[in-house]
Amino acid sequence: MTGGRVTVAAQALRKTFAAPKGGRIVAVDDLALQVHAGQLTALVGPDGAGKTTLMRMVAGLLTPDAGTLRVLDTDVVADPQSVQDRVSYMPQRFGLYEDLSVQENLDLYADLHGVPATLRRERFARLLAMTDLARFTDRPAGKLSGGMKQKLGLACTLVRSPELLLLDEPSVGVDPLSRRDLWQILQQLIDGERLGVVVSTAYLDEAERCAQVFVIHQGVVLAEGPPDRLKERATGLTFLASPPAGVTARDLQARLIDARDRVIDAVPEGGGVRFIRQPGADADALGDLLQGAQVRTRPHELEDAFMMMLAAQASSSAGPRDDAAVAPPPALVERPPAQAPGWHAPVIQVRDLVRRFGDFTAVASTSFEVGRGEIFGLLGPNGAGKTTTFRMLCGLLPATSGQLQVAGVDLRRARAQARQRIGYVSQKFALYGNLSVRENLEFFAGAYGLRGQALRHRVATLLAQFSLDAAARSGDLPNGYKQRLAMAASLLHEPEILFLDEPTSGIDPLARRAFWRTITGLAQRAVTIVVTTHFMEEAEYCDRIAIQDAGRVLALGTPQQVRVQAGTGHGSDMDEAFIAIVEQGRRQHASSAAAA
Known part of the structure; x- marks a missing residue:
């Protein structure tokens, strides 16, 4: 499908950077593409594929080494300033001024872009309504949740009316509710203003909403076209396996994903495991892997086609595979096997945990236990209190009240002692x-x-x-x-316990599979894992999950128990269950507040 006029046209585009130890790193290599006005275009690809470099060249911020690049009928190399004046670009780390209020940030960016005062009132009102930030104009940007910061960043990007909008991973680090809001805003812009939008994303379900998708790997375009056409290559190869009694979906997934000669990809979903069979593999040859699991076909998705393309590229490359860490991990920690006595004994015990900051209660009377060797997911919208809970569990933040034991140590009295027995991976590279x-x-x-x-x-x-x-x-x-x-x-x-704070935020599906295969191997060796994540598919790897909002635990149980509580049914999408649980909790809270 094509849109209006061509807004971006690249031919034989190349960009390299100096390597730290000499030589050059090729970021974009002989790349060609066309983007059309009035439609949503997605760039997808593994980390280091060249997506951000390409976006920065389109925005006029980087100069290509070779090839041609025209944006809005302008040669970017000859006249980058003209392009910058007509294009709005939101990078992954948008520069909000955290000490300034929401309104002051909007004013500042309007000043920087020379937006006339006569246009600001109507423009600001529309942007604040679109992003639902009108109630928070006096709040400092630094005190907004992650999702609200992303929406403010988008509003600041749009204080002027661009002819082309470039968004680099706009939904990284935000929860499903905020992701839904962001995409509704983008759709309004496209429908109402016929604005052309180019977005790079690690979420393949987001790319599936776009009119045109470019799959980029090692600086070249592997494939391009509408999502429906791209995913046709997975026809007849996609299945859903329901594990037999006594086998977890996580362990079945690990067995399937390790069999690279017969299975391209496998990931837990809805209590089962969705997987892609290798085109040349005999379906009957999967019996030893499935071990009695019930298997049925399922509709193919864009992510299936994406994983197939990357697998084909890896097998044809002479270099090291990007998913090397997917290989079955050796015993990284010497712990007793899962059958050892006391496997389910709790190693984390939380009772009536409270954390206040002044008169603000970030965590309100939270209680749960985590068993040895369990993968426990702590989920919630941005600003829900899960990061505060997480930091208390790690011994990085003292509790206001309540009981908190980790690895047999009372964290309210001996945090340093407990930290010797835990590992911690922060959301930001530390x-x-x-x-x-x-x-x-x-x-x-x-x-x-x-x-x-x-x-x-x-x-x-x-x-x-x-x-x-x-x-x-x-x-x-x-x-x-x-x-x-x-x-x-x-x-x-x-460590006996590993805390992972959004460990896969901003990384592509290939890297996420590798990461979780390692986590599964650790759990199989009796390491306890506590993880926060905004990728709801990752909740399916967990033995149990807790969903928090406004400091309160709204749901606690296995992924299937949470789906039942949400009313979304067996096998439903975890995004749907998460949104339903949070919206139910907010309605109940509003009703209780009104009654009081």
Whole structure:
């Protein structure tokens, strides 16, 4: 399907950057594409594919090394300022001024873009209504939730009327409710203003809403076209397996995804496992993997086609596979197997946990337990209180009241002692970007008390396990590899409990599969995992999940029990269940407040 006039036309486009140790890194290589006005276009691809570099060239912020690039009928190389004056670009880390209020941020960006005062009143009113921020104009941007910050960033990007809007991963780090709101705003812009929008995204369900999709890998376009046409390549190869009694969906998924000769991809969904069979594999040859699971066909999706393209590219490449960490992990920690006595004994006990900041209650009387070797998901909208809960569990923030025990230690009295037995991966890369991968691992190993041969052995083991280049500068790694390094650092001291704060935020499906295969391997070795995430598909890996909002626990149980509570039914999409639970909780809270 084509839209109106061509707004972006690239031919033989190339961009390289200086490598830290000499030579050049090719970010975009002989790339060609066309984007049309008045439609939504998606760029998808693994981390390091070149999507952000391409967007920055289209925005007139980077100069191509070779090829031609015309944006809005203007040669970007010859006249980048003209392009910048007509295009609005929202990068992954949009520069909000956190000490300024919502209104002051809008005013500042209007000043920067020279928006006349006569246009601002109507423009601001429409943007505030569209983003539902009209009630918060006096609130400092730094005190907004993650989803509200993204919506304010979009509003600031739109204070002038652009002819083309470029959005680089606009929904990274925001919950399903905020994602839904963002996409409703984009659809209003396209329908109401016939605005052309180019969006890069790690969510393939978002790309499926677009008129045109470009799949980019290693700086080249692997495939392009409408989503319905792209996903045809997965026809007849997509199935859903329901595990037999006694087998978890997570363990069935691990068995399937390890069989790369017969299965391209597998991921838990709705209590079962959706998977893609290798085109050349005999369906009968899957019997030993399925072990009695009931299998039925399912509709193919864009994500299926995407995973097939990347698998085909990996198999044809002579270089190392990007999904190397998907390989079955060795025993990263020496713990008893799952059948050992006491496997389900609680290692985290929370009773009536409360955290207040002044007169604001961030966490209100929360209680739950987490068993040894369990994967426990802590979910909720941006600003729900889950990060505060998470930081208390890690010993990084003291509780106001309540009881909190982790690994048998009372965190209200001995936080330092408990931290010796836990590992922690933060949402933002928290290692030293100017150090090499090996230097980071050796530094943190020393901080954990490892010395001599024990330190060298542990570092070598984790470098191999996570397929990390020891000499690479940490700050230069793609997001997926940064997360691998952060995970490796958190496992140096062989912790009993691992806390993961949105560990896959901003990384592509291929890297997410690799990450979760490692997490599954750790759980199989009796490591307890507590994870926060905004990817609801990842809730399916969890043994149990808790959904919080406004500091209160709204739901607690297995993914299937949460779907039942939500009323969305067995096998339903976890995004639907999450949204239903949160909206039910908000209605009940509003009703109680009105009655009071």
